[in-house]
Amino acid sequence: MKKEVVAMLLAGGQGKRLKGLTKSLAKPAVYFGGTYRIIDFPLSNCTHSGIDTVGVLTQYEPLVLHSYIGVGSDWDLDRRGGGVFVLPPHERENGSSWYQGTADAIYRNLNFIEQFNPEHVLVLSGDHIYKMDYNEMLRFHKEKDADCTISVIDVTVEEATRFGILNTNDDLSIYEFEEKPKQPKSTLASMGIYLFKWDVLRRHLIEDENKASSSFDFGKDIIPLMLENSMKLYAYPFKGYWKDVGTIQSLWEANMDLLCDEPKLKLNDPSWRIYTRSPNQPAEFIAPGAKLNNCMINEGCVVHGEVIHSILFYGVEVGEGSVIKDSIIHPKVKIGRNVRINKAIINENIVIEDGTVIGSDSGDEIVLVNSEEDYAARSGRGREVTNP
């Protein structure tokens, strides 16, 4: 069955910089925005862009991700002749090994892509928060008759030193790719979204795979190789909200961006809903003594205390006299009475005892509470402070 575009979503990364949050799950499965997981964004973007065939490449701790994606029905990706396919590394005739890099992961699934005989392949990553119509990018890609189109976002010169930067001519054709340049020549940062002509990509994946020195990475190997071979590469400028949530700091910031007066990322958008696995919880219960100020609260929460500039995922309980500020509370966390939580991320299912203090008013650092032990270690000091 011929498809115009097949999407390949790279979801195998560990996301080491997210520390404990990715202890037992892959980065794309990390929670975001009170109800989502990061992978909901690229999957929903695919559905809304009319891309109905998505291969999800998994490797690191895939259990949560695999069961979360299921048959893809939550994203309308349970389709005949397409849909979502989970593609972990597998044993082959000539031996087995893990995916060696992003390009290797696609290379090892050439036969998956070939069965759809697509004209183009869209390569996505599972660690960014953004809403994007990939169709617009496809239109640009076809207009330019590009071999590869890379979606870029304009960043500040300062930020440019932390991204993969694309140096372009006036017509947006790319002549150079620089990974984290010290002296950036351009401020167009790669968003990790690549659209390739399938035959060109195929050729280059095979060529790269046969290079002993390759690290099998799109940014480091495939793109430079295509430039070397004088392929037509273009930068597609994306205007809109896009955030890499690869660190605790950036994840926290992206969450807090939702609490601005006019958030740049509009989630409450009926024409571009971000789909997610519904936890099916009752309407949240806001008790008589509760105080809510600039926050997002999901269903299934029971709030007795005060919630300021924070995000509560489903099923969170906040006891009387407790104050949650500048924090993100993951699903089913039970917070007792007279607890103070400041600028923290509390991972799912943790029980926080009465009187605990986590984080401080003045602290700049974001406290990650990832397990009961983690919090017990931090709370000893706090109990003394708050208990009368």
Add this chain to the structure above:
Amino acid sequence: MKELIGVINLDDELDQLNELTYFRCGAAVPFAGRYRLIDFILSNMTNAGIVDIALFVRRKYRSLMDHLGEGKSWDLDRNHGGLFILPPDWNDPTDTSLGDLQHVHNNMDFFHRSSGSHMVHSGSRHISKVDLREVYKQHISSGNDVTLVYKKVEELRPEHEACLRIDVDEQGQVTDIHKELDHSNIYIEMFIIDKYKYLELVKDCIAHGKNQFFRDAIQENRDRLKIGAYAYDGYHAVINSVESYFANSMDLLNRENYTELFRDQPISTKIKYEVPTRYTENAEVKNSLVANGCTIAGQVENSILFRGVQIGKGARISNSILMQKCVIEDNAVIENVIMDKDVHLSRGVTLMGDTRKPFVIAKSSQI
């Protein structure tokens, strides 16, 4: 539980909720911030592992069908069995059946094809969390022909007036079924019966020109049947008037009722992919139930907000129920109001009802 099949019969249920049932049947009335009344009995059945469920509808069921779809949200989209919505689309010239017996007569296939030996028969007006596995267990061990489920209510309320009561002896056998107002054993319109016994009774009723199964086959047949009673003790509400709808909704703001209704077994409903509710800096929300997708910039007290409601700055909402996607502009004031879906209230408008007699605004009104 493969032994049980479910029948939800909406035939006897009148459209008693005024504006709320102008365009939908009672079973499709929204309740508790994100559900419809049908969700409660349907979830009780699926939580007991019942996978063959027939829904007998006759009037105003468009909204209900839209809500239920093919039953996916209740895990009832099955290859074998699942949810069957059975409207009165039959045309048998030899049919002499009357009343709710028509549904059974004309949908015999459902009864014959479903694999269970016993059936749970229920309506949708009584909200409960009856564990049907327990009722079934008692039914089998007692050897009764039929087991009725009742709740002994602590306090008789106006909505109980229309309910049937049952008298139960020490052995748990039903000795009388009546409407004497001072009795507190409220029959919650739910029974378990052997499927073939049921079909036999239906046949008998039709042969004798009867038209209402429960009255003609059970109530009138008391002496010939062994009728047992299952005493249910848990959350219970009867929704048979605007007043009872309002009172029972508001009762959910009592934490105990909320917990009793929602703990343990989940209640399923149609999935909507709404974002978590956004409370702005100006929001003041107290003692309320709020579903996802709302944006709240005003004051909300003692109220229930369904999915996607918007409350503007300076607006004051108290003792009210706002259904899906209502928009309340800045500085509007509402008290003791039930707003059906998609109502738009302009800036500064004031609407007041009474605590006992809420002001009901019909669907999609612009005020």
